[in-house]
Amino acid sequence: MLEIRNLTKKYGKVLAVDQVNFQVPDGKIGILLGPNGAGKSTIIKSIAGLVKYTGEVYIKGIPSRHMEAKKIFAYVPELPSMFEALTVREHIEYIKRAYALKVSEEEIDALLERFELLDKQDKLGNELSKGMMQKVSICCALIIHPQVILLDEPMVGLDPAAIKELKKVITELKENNITVLLSTHMLEMVKELWDIMFVMDKGSIIASYDKEQVGDKDIESLFFTVTSGE
Amino acid sequence: MGAILYLYQRAFINRFKKALKKPVTYIYIILGGLYVGMVVFGFGTMASEFGVDNARGLVSILTFMIFFLMPANIISYTKRKGLIYKPCDVHFVFTAPLSGKQVLIYAFIKSLLITFLLGVGLAIGGTIWFHVAPWKMLLYFLYGSIIENILETSIMILLYGNEKLSEKTMKLFPVISYLLMAAFFVIGFLYLKQNGLSMNTAIDFLFLPAIQLVPVIGWSIGIVHLIFVGPSLISIIASSLYLLSAAGLAFAAYKMKCTGQFYEDAMKFADDYEEARNRGKKGEVALIGKKAKFNKAKIEYKGYYAKAIFYRQLLEYKKSKFFIFGINTIISLLISVGIILLMHFGDGAKEFGDIKEFVIPGVMAYVAFLTSGYATKWSKELANPYTYLMPDTAFKKLWYATLMEHIRSAVDGCLIAIPAGIYMGINPVQILLAICMFVCLQAIKLYLTVFAEGVLGNLLGTAGRQIMRMVIFSSLIGIGVAGAVIGTIFINIVAGYLIMLVISVILTFACMVVASNIFEKMEAVA
Numbered sequence: 001m002l003e004i005r006n007l008t009k010k011y012g013k014v015l016a017v018d019q020v021n022f023q024v025p026d027g028k029i030g031i032l033l034g035p036n037g038a039g040k041s042t043i044i045k046s047i048a049g050l051v052k053y054t055g056e057v058y059i060k061g062i063p064s065r066h067m068e069a070k071k072i073f074a075y076v077p078e079l080p081s082m083f084e085a086l087t088v089r090e091h092i093e094y095i096k097r098a099y100a101l102k103v104s105e106e107e108i109d110a111l112l113e114r115f116e117l118l119d120k121q122d123k124l125g126n127e128l129s130k131g132m133m134q135k136v137s138i139c140c141a142l143i144i145h146p147q148v149i150l151l152d153e154p155m156v157g158l159d160p161a162a163i164k165e166l167k168k169v170i171t172e173l174k175e176n177n178i179t180v181l182l183s184t185h186m187l188e189m190v191k192e193l194w195d196i197m198f199v200m201d202k203g204s205i206i207a208s209y210d211k212e213q214v215g216d217k218d219i220e221s222l223f224f225t226v227t228s229g230e
Numbered sequence: 231m232g233a234i235l236y237l238y239q240r241a242f243i244n245r246f247k248k249a250l251k252k253p254v255t256y257i258y259i260i261l262g263g264l265y266v267g268m269v270v271f272g273f274g275t276m277a278s279e280f281g282v283d284n285a286r287g288l289v290s291i292l293t294f295m296i297f298f299l300m301p302a303n304i305i306s307y308t309k310r311k312g313l314i315y316k317p318c319d320v321h322f323v324f325t326a327p328l329s330g331k332q333v334l335i336y337a338f339i340k341s342l343l344i345t346f347l348l349g350v351g352l353a354i355g356g357t358i359w360f361h362v363a364p365w366k367m368l369l370y371f372l373y374g375s376i377i378e379n380i381l382e383t384s385i386m387i388l389l390y391g392n393e394k395l396s397e398k399t400m401k402l403f404p405v406i407s408y409l410l411m412a413a414f415f416v417i418g419f420l421y422l423k424q425n426g427l428s429m430n431t432a433i434d435f436l437f438l439p440a441i442q443l444v445p446v447i448g449w450s451i452g453i454v455h456l457i458f459v460g461p462s463l464i465s466i467i468a469s470s471l472y473l474l475s476a477a478g479l480a481f482a483a484y485k486m487k488c489t490g491q492f493y494e495d496a497m498k499f500a501d502d503y504e505e506a507r508n509r510g511k512k513g514e515v516a517l518i519g520k521k522a523k524f525n526k527a528k529i530e531y532k533g534y535y536a537k538a539i540f541y542r543q544l545l546e547y548k549k550s551k552f553f554i555f556g557i558n559t560i561i562s563l564l565i566s567v568g569i570i571l572l573m574h575f576g577d578g579a580k581e582f583g584d585i586k587e588f589v590i591p592g593v594m595a596y597v598a599f600l601t602s603g604y605a606t607k608w609s610k611e612l613a614n615p616y617t618y619l620m621p622d623t624a625f626k627k628l629w630y631a632t633l634m635e636h637i638r639s640a641v642d643g644c645l646i647a648i649p650a651g652i653y654m655g656i657n658p659v660q661i662l663l664a665i666c667m668f669v670c671l672q673a674i675k676l677y678l679t680v681f682a683e684g685v686l687g688n689l690l691g692t693a694g695r696q697i698m699r700m701v702i703f704s705s706l707i708g709i710g711v712a713g714a715v716i717g718t719i720f721i722n723i724v725a726g727y728l729i730m731l732v733i734s735v736i737l738t739f740a741c742m743v744v745a746s747n748i749f750e751k752m753e754a755v756a
Contacts, residue, residue, distance in 0.1 A: 048325050051494040065489045070327035081317035085241035085248075091322070094240075098233035098326040124244060125318070140322070 001025050002047070002148050002179045007055035009042050016042040017053070018203040026147075027177040029170060029193050031184065033223055034200035040183045041078065043200075044152045047181070048075045059148045060179075071099060074146035078153040078183075080137035082125030088112070088136050089121040095140045103143055111139050114165060130157040138166065148179040155189050167193060187220050194219060199226050233326065234336045254694050274359045280429050285458045288360040290436040292454050297414050300447045301407035303382070307389035308403040310495040313337035317504055320497045330391050330488035338386055342379055349374045362458060370457050377476055378450065384479035391488035410444065442468040446475055524549040535622035539611065540630040547634065554638050558601070562645040569593060569650040587656060587723050588714065590647050591664045591730065595707050597646070598671040599700070608632055608676060612683070624750035628742065632676055636669055643668035663727045670734035671707070677741035678702055684748030706737050 002024040009017040017039045024030035032040045046053040049065055057064040059073050083091065092108050095101070112118040115135040120128070128136065134157045141149060151170075155163050170193055173180055184190055197219065199207040207226040214222060249255040277283040282290065306312030315323075315337055323333055349371050356367040392400065421435045442452040442464050452468020459465070527548035531541045547554050569589065611617045611631045620627060643665035651661035681702075682695040713733040718726030 049490055049493065050320065050324055050497055052491055067327050067329070070325070073325075075325045077321055079317075081321045083237065083241065083318045083322070085244045086237070087240075087244070090240050090244075094233055094237055094322065095326075097236050098322075098328065124248070137321070 001058075001060060002030070002181055003056075003058040003061075004043070004047070005056040005058075007043065007046055007053055007057065009039075009046055009051060009053045015203055017046070020055075020200075020203075020205055022198055022205060022208065024179050024181050024196060026179055027174055028195040029174055029180040029182065029190075030196045030198065031182050031190050031194040031219075032198050032200060033184065033187070035227065038200040039203040040200055041152060042203075044075075044150055044181075044183055047150055048073075048077075072144075072147040074141035074144045074149045076134075076137050076141045076149070076151045076154050078156065080130075080133040082128060082133050082136060084124065084126040086125050087122050088117055088125075088128070088132075091125070091136055091140055092143055095143055099144050101143065101145075108143065111143060114169075115139055115162060131159055131162065134158055135162060138169075142169065146178065149173060149181070151180070151182045153184055154182065155184065155186055163189065187223060191219050197222065199223060201227065231332060231335075233328070234323075234332065234339070237323075237336075238339060257694070270355075270358075273355070277359050282429065282433070283360055285360060285362050285366075286433055286437070288356055288362060289454055289458050290433045293436040293441065293451050296451055296454070297441070297447060298411065300450070301411050304385065304389065304407045305404040307386050308400055310390055310492055311499055312386065313390060313496065314340065314503060315496045315500040317500055320493075320500050324490065324493050324497070330490040330492065331387055331483075331486075333490065334387055334391050334488070334492075335383065338383060342383075345379065345382075346375060366457055370454070373453060373457070377473065380480050381446075381450075381472075381476040384476070384483035387483040387488065388479065388486060391486065391492055393487060393489065393491045410447065414441075439464045446472070449475065523551060525551065535620060536626035536630040538630075539617070539620075539627065540633050543631075543634045554634070554641065558638070558642050559645065561597075561601075562642040563649075565593060565597060566646050566649040569646075570653045573650075573654055585718075586654060587660060587727075588718075589654070590650055590656065590661075591667055591714070591727070594643065594646060594664060594668040595671060595710070598668065598675060599704060599707060608635060608679070623746075625743070625746040628677075628680070628746045628749055632673070635676055636673055639669045639672035640665060657724070660724065660727050663731050667710075667727075667731050667734045670731070670738040671710075673738045674706060674734070674741050675699065675703055677738070677745035680745035680749050681741065684745075684751065709737065710734055 004020055004022050007017055007020040008015070020039075020043060022030070032043065034040050042051065045051045046055075047057050047064060049070075059069040062069040064070075064073070083094075086094065089108070089112070092111075096103055096108075109118060112121055115138065117132065117135055117139065120132060123132075125133075134154070138151075138154065141151075154166060158166065167189070170180055170182070174195075182190060182193075195211050197207075197209045197211075198205050199209075199222075207222075209217075209222055274283070277287060281287070303312060313334065319337070323336055328336075352374075353367040353371040356362045356370070357364050389400075389403065418432075418435050421438075422431055425431045425434070440448075442448045442455060444451075449468045449472035452465045453472055455462065455465040456469045525548075527545060529541055529545040529548065531538060533541065552559075573586075573589075608631060617627060617631065646668065647661050647664045650656075651658075651664070656664075678699045679695075682699045686695050686698060710730050710733045714726045714730035716726075717729035
């Protein structure tokens, strides 16, 4: 489970996130939606521990800044950035060491093959296209076998085959009782995936929907009802 | 830590393998070797000339460096700008299950490696240049590699990773550091003023016992004295205090809680650093963390197609704080003042005699050769896809995209030539010809940039392109000089000036034609 309590973040005098509270239970896919500047990235970065904030963030009941929480948490940023001098495979090898993972070479091969990176595994970070970097970023997150995974605009830059594969992966994560939080603008892409939706604007959550409760209502109509109603 | 060491190991091996495959690596090795040889020989000669080629000289130099570097490091750590993180570090290292201290040490390893290499250089240099006993240099090297690094790492962790002390308290550290540095320089200046400006007086100042009593900074100088000059009461006390402080600070750093609160500042610095690095690759001067501020301005576009490039650039300059004026403007004025001072105090008229008319063009050619030129707007045009898509000829696009830079070089040419020319009593026609020649030289350099980028691409890297540009540029200057000499010898000075200008114009035009052909075939530079 991912739990956010009273999360507040100020950049100077600007209140980017204002007393945000929400939960994403185990095995559920949470979607964070909102216009540009709503505070989605700030929340994501706060959960990932990259910015200072007030409030509390818990990953499976463990405070997010604890080492135990970091070991079970994965993050895919919006703009992936590779180590220029490391190959694709070496990125995964580094993650293996950083997280003390017991992962076989065959498992790494299978993951790379799934995202069509096996034949590119010896390419250096500065030789990869944006889409390839995004795939490497996703592979690095998945190899951790996280309990909670955070994806910030993961489909940007991916080709249709990779988007399809990523959706499959997200569904598998859900089936394995992993908590997923996804920030995106691409409503169309997450139509079939979401379980809980949080709509943000001006630093606050203005609405949240549980798919089980809203039934067949379309994600777009839910989103635009809330945002255009202002 | 295993993951961190793995990162460094693989990055080094991969960079090394990649470098071996590039032909430019071998050119750099040769040039680097020549440069190091020059420095080794030159420094030794200089040390001997100044009378510092002994232990006292070494201690003085180290004292000066420590008193400057240590406070500077403290200031940068307190501001959380002393460690270089890249966006990939934010992505993969900050989010990994590593402690805040491990993340700090990860970035600090780069500094430690540089310090280690410098330590090796110093150990060798100390023996060769300063004639210090090898065992003393080895002892200092070991002290530096172990104890000094422990202290420096501890200070870095305590300041950079601090999560307890308030911002107000943290601001005291840079203030104290600045005050210390200021006091050092002011007292030094007063001491030299009182006792006479000489190398011996400077060394005497640096040997003052009070310097060794400054907390931490002075105490480390105490160890330098202890090793190189021999024990004294002050150096023993200072060294003991230094060792105690190193142990104490290391313990404090070990015990200090660090959960990564500094990640946000480090992340911002990483973004600013990456931006400045990318702008530097394009030839721009970029300060880390400083964003340019713009005024409001309007422009009336008086033309279409390629002309629009010129008016857009003019609009951008109108929005700039200082319009087209910048650091080059100040340098040009200073050059003019320098020429005037040289003529006045150096009795230049006597020294240069009949060829004094060529002092200004000579200086201009030297400036054009040494400086990087006006690359700012042009390099941005290359990155803009519309520069290539615009429906106009490559020649016109190149002309209008560089016209603003020619205007800037004309202004700077005026600033160099007019004050100095008036002072020297140079014929106004010659002053004008010199200005025109300067504009041509700067234009040639600009078009050679296009030429180098088009011909070499990324084959030899930025440095390789710059070397190629300099080689061709110096050859072309040689042609102009030859023309000027011939004209002066066989006709007169004005004829020499004219021939120099005509050659410059022809070469400029030729470079422009070649550059526009290459530009047409170039792909946009990312």
